[in-house]
Amino acid sequence: MAPTNRVLTAEHLTRFFGRGDTRTTAFRDLDVAVPRGEWTTVLGPAGSGKTALFECLTGLALPSEGSVFIHDGKHSRRRALELSSLSDNARTRLRRSRIGALPSECDLMPSLTLRENLLLGTRLARHRVDRAAFREQCADYGLGAHLRKSPDSVPADVRLRARLLRTLLTEPDVLLLDEPTAALEAGQTADLLQLLRELVTAHHTVVVCTSDDRMAEQGDHVLMLPGGLPAGVDRPHPGSPGDSRVPRMPALKGVPPVTAPPRPAQTEPDPVAAELLPVPASRLQVTTPGEEPSRC
Template identity: 40%
Template sequence: MTDIVSLESLYKTYDGGVTALDGVTATFPAGSFTAVMGPSGSGKSTLLQCAAGLDRPTGGRVFIDGAELTATSDTAMTKFRRTRVGFVFQDYNLLPALTVEQNVVLPLRLAGRRADRLRVREILDRLGLGDRLGELPERLSGGQRQRVAIARALVAEPAVIFADEPTGALDLRSAREVLTLLRSIVHEHGRTVVMVTHDPVAAAYADSVLFLADGRLAGSLRAPTADAVAERLAHLGDRVGVAA
């Protein structure tokens, strides 16, 4: 199975000597759904930001779809992200003055690419938003806004979608719908999703879980259940002195 994302000995140190990543090596295969978890301060958000090209690691290398992201200039990295990487964030990151359709095609416009309107509408139809193309985000529920964000992530045909706490702002029903949608994107459409989450129930929707503690890999779990994830997190919390 081809690895869509490869991280080689990633280090990230911030001013003041704080080490957020301490030699992390990991791979994310094509067509996989991986959750990244760990106690607060474990480095999981930093891992996502460095893997996605939103931040540059202090040391190590990042490969996405065979291209070394860390070997490019900041400008080239930005262009690469616009064409090969999709993002879903906790707070949706939708522009309030743009309609649903305009928000979805925004990455294509920023990349100087022409939007295929039929395909955009097909994606929105698939996500249950076909009748909301002209609506502004303020008229949508939280779950609907997150589905718009997922549609925006899909429209550029990215190699990988990075999701940072995508259900953190949603009620239980909407969270379940979004997680089911992410899982179907992987299993039915062959996409690759890497999701940072603090929620064992959310992690149980993934194919596997990668655990971090103190900026280092602290194990993994395949075919996770919420109970198994919670138990592993509790031990990680004991280890770093943080309650799970």
């Protein structure tokens, strides 16, 4: 995979907590490549290290060993930026501009209205927002009637859509979400899946860390963490023949890859800005026996 086709890469990544006899390893010697303009799902049960990986990829925490790089797709000759070489403030600025991070816990300010929360990120990033476009985006995300409300007074799915739009307003290179469906009902999860697929159709890069198999069914790539099924699994792009494979995600070292079963060709929906279009159902089923979806 060419450097310009990658947004994030991780090399020999290890994260552990504690010392001596109490030390716990979240993951060890992990290599990851996130393709630009596609949907990558990091799938695993509770305790498999999904949140720890999310924190390393977003710069919220530094790995115990290894490196995470963000690549510039607009300037192929520009050197990749290593997150661990940056100060805390520099990584914070990076999350305001190039890395969109949505942790599992709601991070909206309860003392502000939804509208004020939406515009807070752009002000901190000194990013200009067109007012007419902003009103249209709020309507597209179903937020128009909630803009003057506090985050605590709206349903969980409205809060999630507000957080998602707040992040997208700064036009990040990649959007990463940690357990986004944990507080959603079944119908709300279906709406989120459609929204994320629409974003990828519009050439956004999406990474979802989750224990929810439905995320894997809709994504383009699946990276399994230990404790789930063994391997990195790729699906064909929507609209491509079932035997035409996209570049494979690096498998976890020492674990054989699993190949996704073929599926019939499907027509990819046209990108739209105002409507959430239905997304063709995936034929790939990724499950872990006895696993129950839970918070990371």
